[in-house]
Amino acid sequence: MTLPKALAADPSRSRGRAFGEDDRGPRGPRDAFQRDRDRIVHSVAFRRLRHKTQVFVAPDGDHFRVRLTHSIEVAQIGRTMARALGLNEDLTEALCLAHDLGHPPFGHGGEDALQRSLADAGGFDHNGHTLRLVTALENPYPNFDGLNLSWETLEGLAKHNGPVAAPQWALAEADAAFPLDLQSWPSLEAQVASIADDIAYDNHDIDDGLRSGILDLDALMALPFVERHWRAIEQRHPGLDRTRKVKALVRDGIGTMVGDVLDETLRRIAEAGVETIDDVRACGRQLVGFSDLMQSEERAIKRHLYTHLYDHDALRPIRIEAQRIVGDLAQCFRDHPSHLPGGWQRGEGETARLRGIADYIAGMTDRFAIAQHEKLIGPVTLPEKF
Template sequence: MDLAVYAVQEATARGRLYPEAESSSGRTPWQRDRDRVIHSTAFRVLQYKTQVFVNHEGDFFRTRLTHSLEVAQIARSIARALRLNEDLTECLALAHDLGHPPFGHAGEYALQEGMKDYNGFSHNDQSLRQVTRLEQRYVAFDGLNLTWESLEGLAKHNGPVLNPDPYLKAYDQYYPLEITSYASIEAQIASISDDIAYHSHDLDDGLRAGLLQFNELKDLPIVGEALYKAQKVMQDITVIEHRDNRLRHEMIRRVIDLLVSDLKKQTLLNLKELNPKNSDDIRYAQMGVVQFSPEVGQANQQIRQFLYKNLYYHWRVNRMSRKGQKLVCELFTILSENMDLLPTEWQRRLEKAQERKQKSGALRVVVDYIAGMTDRYAMEEYQRLTDLAILA
């Protein structure tokens, strides 16, 4: 497929920090990046990391891994429709949550609190650390040695970075990612596909869990319209089994279709107005080009507000989030005060950090260890350290 002129092109790619020979199997640089992400330890453990519901609450709820796969599917379909670099888009969608700690945002809040006096913690920053330092799979370098375009997309897929986290700031000085400009159009698509995926699929999981009810959705923009149309379709079908399940899936499918269709239409309008001649014209534009129409953008914000009020802060979710946050807080406290309890591999990393005689470096090793845990491993590690169970 011929790529649009403003897509990221192989002919103008900026290469890798550590030069490598081209793939002998004929893969593009971004197919190679995607494959490295998929085979990474951080990607594999996403299967046991919380999205909204803690992993052991049920086998059918989404995890960080299934969420990332759903983001990639949505992002790649949009990229194909707009004649963009599908491989780069898919790579960024799959990699966007590699730095998430156990127990979702509850675990992130716990690590932010623990590191508040030492440059804080963010899962976006941690994702970059993961692919540039923490993965240790290759003889010649730490990290995955992803292309410049993949690292750029990870660093600023949410837009220009005006107040970078310390690691991003230091890395950008070492290997400049132009963090004050926008990212490629492929990175922008991966970012907004994340919103589409978690808004629609969190509605799905909330209904499945019984925390949300169909009658609560009828006045919600986009969702209410999709529900109404799904119910009309159901009226003409005599299937009796699993009617609620079928209705839920029909509604969610229509929500995704509406959001994606609007996004493609508005983005094409933005591209026509900008008239970019290459990918740098996208990067140095005055605004992101991948957007919903104003009406759908406002509706999407209302969906977000609804989910925060009725799902993310539901008392049942709050209980499990509070337990997860408490567990991560206590793990951080125990290990930061007793660093000799870290496993041997992490003791070696600790020794290197302590050579620099900075407490923040030693604490960052503790954070790297905890952030890489699955929910299940964090619970088991806490029990090993305390002989207590906190998420029973």
């Protein structure tokens, strides 16, 4: 069962772009949301995701996921759900592909360090920085800064996790330039992108955690969701080796969560009585989500991953060293402005100067940040395994 067409974002009824564009020249047969997706895929920020940490430091471990592969996997899951619900697949895919563009090197550890280092200039928030990238810092076009994405794509990036009551400075600047109705709920496509992110990293971090040897399968069996799927796989495929059972566990976990979201979303929409995309924005609640039981099981998975993977003893020294790298670079550029490349030096006051430092560091890949630290400050010590 698909949703009424009026609930899907319609590119022909887009609220437009911040800057009018001269469409002379070859453009191809693409609507507004398809062009948004393509602009994201062709951006420098998107390419840099291939060397940015997901869980394990990006320069090492060829089989571990990085931000780029994670974003592609989120897009696959999001597009599948959008198609099943009759939503706009291209807008959903664009949001999934762009949702992590603003992450600095070394994932959330790097973000924490950048936030602390630049607190006196408003700090750093990766979601706000995503908006800053696509509205100001990317510059492939002759007549404006940014990618000039459609209002619907910017709205979805700004509030895919729901309304934003107190936007951090970068998001506030983007909103002031092109108001995004931050107090309302976003489109169903944005809500699909958000939960596709959860589904992807829950299951894929289990996969990477087991591959690394940090996660213990027996401990995972304490989670009813994992134990139930593992037993079902054993019944379907008796004698299957452990490696293939883990792959089946990841696939089945994603499939179960996707099916649950589809059923629960249809139930919520019927219950809410929404009929148009404007009704969705004014609904006052999230309409795309897990059932109560699945939400409880999904939260248990997250708690297990935080305790037994993200904060594991084997990864803690890496996170500490990564934060030192980012913090040292921020301090170095504050103390020695001449070390900052010319294009990143801002002349509009101290706050602008510090935000230019944040822009430069946030754009670094893991390996470039390491190289810059070794060049400007001193050696870096990161375990080879992760």
